[in-house]
Amino acid sequence: MLDAEFFRRWMAATAASVDREAERLTALDSPIGDADHGSNLQRGFTAVVAVLEKEAPGTPGGVLTLAGRQLISTVGGASGPLYGTLLRRTGKALGDAGEVSEEQLAEALRAGVDAVMTLGGAAPGDKTMIDALVPAVDALGDSFAAARTAAEEGAVATTPLQARKGRASYLGERSIGHQDPGATSSALLIAGLAEAAGE
Amino acid sequence: MSDEQLVGIVLVSHSAQVAASVAELAKGLAGGGPAVPVAPAGGTEGGGLGTSSELIAAAAASVDRGAGVAVLTDLGSAVLTVKALLAEGDELPERTRLVDAPFVEGAVAAVVTASTGADLAAVEAAAAEAYTYRKV
Numbered sequence: 079m080l081d082a083e084f085f086r087r088w089m090a091a092t093a094a095s096v097d098r099e100a101e102r103l104t105a106l107d108s109p110i111g112d113a114d115h116g117s118n119l120q121r122g123f124t125a126v127v128a129v130l131e132k133e134a135p136g137t138p139g140g141v142l143t144l145a146g147r148q149l150i151s152t153v154g155g156a157s158g159p160l161y162g163t164l165l166r167r168t169g170k171a172l173g174d175a176g177e178v179s180e181e182q183l184a185e186a187l188r189a190g191v192d193a194v195m196t197l198g199g200a201a202p203g204d205k206t207m208i209d210a211l212v213p214a215v216d217a218l219g220d221s222f223a224a225a226r227t228a229a230e231e232g233a234v235a236t237t238p239l240q241a242r243k244g245r246a247s248y249l250g251e252r253s254i255g256h257q258d259p260g261a262t263s264s265a266l267l268i269a270g271l272a273e274a275a276g277e
Numbered sequence: 278m279s280d281e282q283l284v285g286i287v288l289v290s291h292s293a294q295v296a297a298s299v300a301e302l303a304k305g306l307a308g309g310g311p312a313v314p315v316a317p318a319g320g321t322e323g324g325g326l327g328t329s330s331e332l333i334a335a336a337a338a339s340v341d342r343g344a345g346v347a348v349l350t351d352l353g354s355a356v357l358t359v360k361a362l363l364a365e366g367d368e369l370p371e372r373t374r375l376v377d378a379p380f381v382e383g384a385v386a387a388v389v390t391a392s393t394g395a396d397l398a399a400v401e402a403a404a405a406e407a408y409t410y411r412k413v
Contacts, residue, residue: 114327150361154327156354159361166364197360244353 079177084274085141086130092270093123099266106259110246114155115259122153122161138178142169156244157260160194160207161267167193184218191215198243205239205246205253207260214268222272229268233261284391284400285314285340285370288384289333289350289359291326293319299381303388310392314340328358330368337369345372345397347387349404351380372397378404 096103096119103116126145135141146166149158168190172178178186191211200206210232217228234257241253244260286303290296296319304315316336321327337346346369350356359375362368374397376383383404390403 112326118327147365150358150365151330154321154325154329154354156328156357158328158330159354159357163361163364197357197364 079179080138080183081177082134082136082138082141085138086134087274088271089123089126089130089141089145090270091273092267093127095266095270095273096120096123096263099263103259103263106257106262110241110249110253110256111259112155112245115157115263118153118155118157119161119263122149122158125149125152137172137174137176138183139169139172139174142166142172145169156198157207157263160198160260161263163197164190164194164211166190180218180222184215187218188215200243203239204243205236205241205258205261206243207258207264209233209236209239209258210261210264210268214264221277222275223277226265226269226272226277229265233257233265236261282342282344283311283313283394284344284387284397285316285337285342285346286384286387286391286400287333287336287340287346287348288315288317288319288380289328289336289348289355290317290319290380291328291352291355293317293324295319295351299384302381303384306385307388307392311394313388313391314342315388316340328354330358330362333359333362334368337373341370341373345374345400346370347374347376347391347397347400347404349376349378349380349383349387374401376401376404377408379407382407382410 100116100120107115126148129148142165146162150162168186171186171189200208210229213232214225214229217224236258241247246253288296296317300315300317316339318332318336322329386407387400387404390400
């Protein structure tokens with residue numbers, strides 16, 4: 079079973095890898111975006127870790143809803159409301175339980191990913207974070223490690239795609255050949271989950 | 278409807294200058310009617326290009342007169358941030374709506390309509406109708 083401490087570890091591990099990879103995320107965002115993805119997410123997850131230390135919610139759902147709310151208010155770009163919605167909806171789906179099973183987490187995360195698709199209007203293949211998150215959720219039934227691998231492969235697989243959402247979509251065919259920064263940071267989020275689980 | 282109950286308008290742009298200029302333009306074109314509460318929410322809190330949920334929430338609170346608030350946005354993250362704030366439930370005044378409208382034309386239509394004392398639905402309809410005006 080997974081408790082609030084597991085979910086705090088997940089957020090901390092994600093914040094640490096976003097810190098490490100911020101320059102790479104921003105570099106991926108310069109040819110097809112506005113070159114702020116790394117710094118935006120770094121600011122957001124730093125704030126998430128700070129608020130979780132201060133308020134320390136006692137349930138998995140509480141950790142994720144607070145983290146999501148913090149991302150919405152601090153990130154400043156599209157990734158704020160998108161990641162914020164992902165974590166908040168996942169947290170709400172987990173409810174007030176003090177501990178949740180891996181199956182419940184997988185189901186809740188699917189609800190979160192569905193909410194992101196509704197908010198942003200993106201589907202698999204549009205060259206967005208969805209292309210890492212959907213395969214990750216599908217693989218989560220097997221193991222956290224499988225989800226991490228699926229997310230990383232999903233992120234790499236965005237390279238040949240043409241963007242159909244967000245700023246990159248204005249570039250049309252010129253968006254082809256670049257790995258999507260949002261799918262890349264989503265893979266970091268799922269890797270953080272595997273790290274929290276010790277996998 | 279009394280002057281105190283005009284619909285409020287919030288203009289969310291990635292740029293502080295764009296939001297402020299469109300607000301000024303819309304108010305200027307609304308003419309001599311009662312002054313509609315219009316607030317720009319442009320750029321990030323640090324003055325950069327982007328969207329700030331804090332600035333949006335503050336702007337919405339500042340224009341709320343009890344008749345509802347119409348929010349108009351420009352690009353991607355502005356739209357997503359307002360939608361996410363609406364989903365939060367308690368971040369924006371009651372009867373706040375994201376209006377699907379072109380930014381400049383919609384803002385002018387919304388402010389002019391609000392200045393007549395029209396309700397939120399009428400303001401929203403007027404702003405959305407601006408999409409149907411073709412230039413060529």
